[in-house]
Amino acid sequence: MKQARIAFEGRVQQAWEDNGKVRLADGRRLDESEVTWLPPVTPGTILALGLNYADHAAEIASQAPEEPMVFLKGANTLVGHRAFTPRPTDATNMHYECELAIVIGKPARNVAKADAYDYIAGYTVANDYAVRNYLEGFYRPNFRIKSRDNCTPIGPWLVDAADIADPMNLRLTTRVNGETTQEGSTKDMIFDVPFLIEYFSAFMTLQPGDVILTGTPKGTVNVMPGDEVVTEIEGVGALHNTIIERKA
Amino acid sequence: MTSVTLRPGGRLLSGAVYGCLLNVQDELDRLGDAINEAPYNGAPTGPVMYVKTPNTQVADGTPVVLPADVDQVRVGATLGVVIKDTLTRASADQARAAIAGYTLVNDLTVPHDSLFRQPLKQKCRDGFCPIGPCLVDAADLPDPDGLTVRALVNGECRQQWSLAELVRPVATLLADISDFTSLYPGDLILVGMSPDAPLAGAGDTVAVEIDGLGRLENPLISEGESAR
Numbered sequence: 505m506k507q508a509r510i511a512f513e514g515r516v517q518q519a520w521e522d523n524g525k526v527r528l529a530d531g532r533r534l535d536e537s538e539v540t541w542l543p544p545v546t547p548g549t550i551l552a553l554g555l556n557y558a559d560h561a562a563e564i565a566s567q568a569p570e571e572p573m574v575f576l577k578g579a580n581t582l583v584g585h586r587a588f589t590p591r592p593t594d595a596t597n598m599h600y601e602c603e604l605a606i607v608i609g610k611p612a613r614n615v616a617k618a619d620a621y622d623y624i625a626g627y628t629v630a631n632d633y634a635v636r637n638y639l640e641g642f643y644r645p646n647f648r649i650k651s652r653d654n655c656t657p658i659g660p661w662l663v664d665a666a667d668i669a670d671p672m673n674l675r676l677t678t679r680v681n682g683e684t685t686q687e688g689s690t691k692d693m694i695f696d697v698p699f700l701i702e703y704f705s706a707f708m709t710l711q712p713g714d715v716i717l718t719g720t721p722k723g724t725v726n727v728m729p730g731d732e733v734v735t736e737i738e739g740v741g742a743l744h745n746t747i748i749e750r751k752a
Numbered sequence: 753m754t755s756v757t758l759r760p761g762g763r764l765l766s767g768a769v770y771g772c773l774l775n776v777q778d779e780l781d782r783l784g785d786a787i788n789e790a791p792y793n794g795a796p797t798g799p800v801m802y803v804k805t806p807n808t809q810v811a812d813g814t815p816v817v818l819p820a821d822v823d824q825v826r827v828g829a830t831l832g833v834v835i836k837d838t839l840t841r842a843s844a845d846q847a848r849a850a851i852a853g854y855t856l857v858n859d860l861t862v863p864h865d866s867l868f869r870q871p872l873k874q875k876c877r878d879g880f881c882p883i884g885p886c887l888v889d890a891a892d893l894p895d896p897d898g899l900t901v902r903a904l905v906n907g908e909c910r911q912q913w914s915l916a917e918l919v920r921p922v923a924t925l926l927a928d929i930s931d932f933t934s935l936y937p938g939d940l941i942l943v944g945m946s947p948d949a950p951l952a953g954a955g956d957t958v959a960v961e962i963d964g965l966g967r968l969e970n971p972l973i974s975e976g977e978s979a980r
Contacts, residue, residue, distance in 0.1 A: 548805070548806040549803075549805045549806060549807070551872075573869070574870065574872055575869075575870045575872075576802070576803040576805065576870060576872065576876075577803075578768050578770070578803065578933055579767070579768060579936075580768075580933050580934045580935075580936070613878075640794070640796050640797065640800075641791055641792035641793045641794065641796075641868060642773055642774065642792060642796050642800045642867050642868070643773055643800050643801070643802050643867060643868075643869065643870045643871065644868065644869060644870070645870075646796065646798075646800060646801070647799075647800075647801040647929075647932060647933050648797075648798055648932045651801070651932070651933050652932050652933065653840065653932070653933065653934050707819070707872070707873050707876070707877060708805065708807050708808075708872070708876050708877060708878060709807045709878050710807075711806065711807065
């Protein structure tokens with residue numbers, strides 16, 4: 505089952521995917537352009553991975569990490585499907601990052617890898633934009649590059665964990681204005697989903713609704729105002745976002 | 753004086769908890785030339801932020817469990833600023849008007865030398881962010897930048913520093929953060945920490961004091977030891 509949080513007729517509602525339509529609790533079926541899409545989850549904690557695909561690590565750094573390279577993001581970053589993300593006018597390299605997002609389903613503390621999937625509610629798609637030229641050297645990635653307002657589109661759907669037979673073998677694709685610019689597979693993650701749940705839960709309690717963004721493969725390229733960026737993960741969803749200009 | 757009891761996750765404290773690195777002059781001075789050397793390669797151009805995640809947030813009096821791999825923690829005595837109106841690309845004056853009030857925060861931290869990566873294992877352990885005991889209305893503390901912060905271990909004052917040492921005073925800090933990260937009602941911002949914060953271990957009781965905000969006090973216990 506795929507569910508969403510939307511705004512429609514003046515209130516926030518839960519909705520479900522139904523043969524390409526958006527079905528409301530009262531049974532009405534709407535086109536996806538008729539509703540306002542919200543982030544499908546409202547996490548307390550947003551954990552994110554840097555350099556978690558060897559090919560992307562080689563693209564922006566000298567070597568792959570030996571331990572997960574982890575950072576945190578604020579809820580200010582999240583926007584839903586079909587939303588807009590501002591590009592500062594002094595950005596020289598602002599790139600998308602198509603990522604599988606794990607949504608935690610129950611409190612997780614000291615969970616072994618073998619049990620990790622029991623703690624997952626489901627999956628969604630995230631686009632973890634970075635303004636690369638804002639990267640600085642303290643507590644990096646610093647907020648100015650990675651915890652910016654509206655710079656983490658997420659959705660459209662929260663897909664039940666039971667519907668994804670093997671989350672470690674899903675194709676990721678990004679298209680900019682219809683042209684494919686990024687392709688990869690979750691099977692190429694350096695630290696896979698069960699490892700990450702064991703790793704995080706060894707030092708902090710994860711709560712239902714918490715999100716782990718699992719990193720992106722190679723193929724991150726600069727995008728400009730007006731570009732439509734679609735990050736898609738096989739079986740999970742296609743997340744649309746449009747870049748707009750922000751005065752620096 | 754108007755003050756109400758604060759509960760982490762409650763209506764008044766419903767949002768994010770953000771801390772700031774390098775917002776105390778002495779902290780910057782101690783880095784010296786290292787700030788321009790690898791891996792830092794230069795002074796930050798804006799506030800350096802980190803997150804105290806919801807699992808860290810506990811109330812006054814709650815015992816804090818030190819995990820088996822943590823012998824000692826630094827007592828991170830600081831002022832917490834609670835937001836009441838959304839701030840996006842705000843001026844300092846707008847930021848000042850958007851402050852609901854103030855509270856005490858103990859940003860417990862596993863000592864670490866490198867400031868290069870975000871310090872999750874050092875700052876995001878369960879219970880590592882006592883907050884409270886009260887939210888004091890902004891109108892009752894018109895000059896937060898003149899306050900003195902004290903860190904106590906077992907009732908003894910082990911560190912004292914003045915918020916006059918902040919690199920960015922409270923309103924300027926909020927305004928500068930809001931340039932890239934909006935602040936929302938219920939968010940809590942820790943204004944910074946002075947170096948030489950005392951260390952404490954299991955069996956100690958740690959506390960934070962600021963005149964007018966009372967005392968935030970929590971016992972530290974070891975993993976496996978049950979809270980009384």
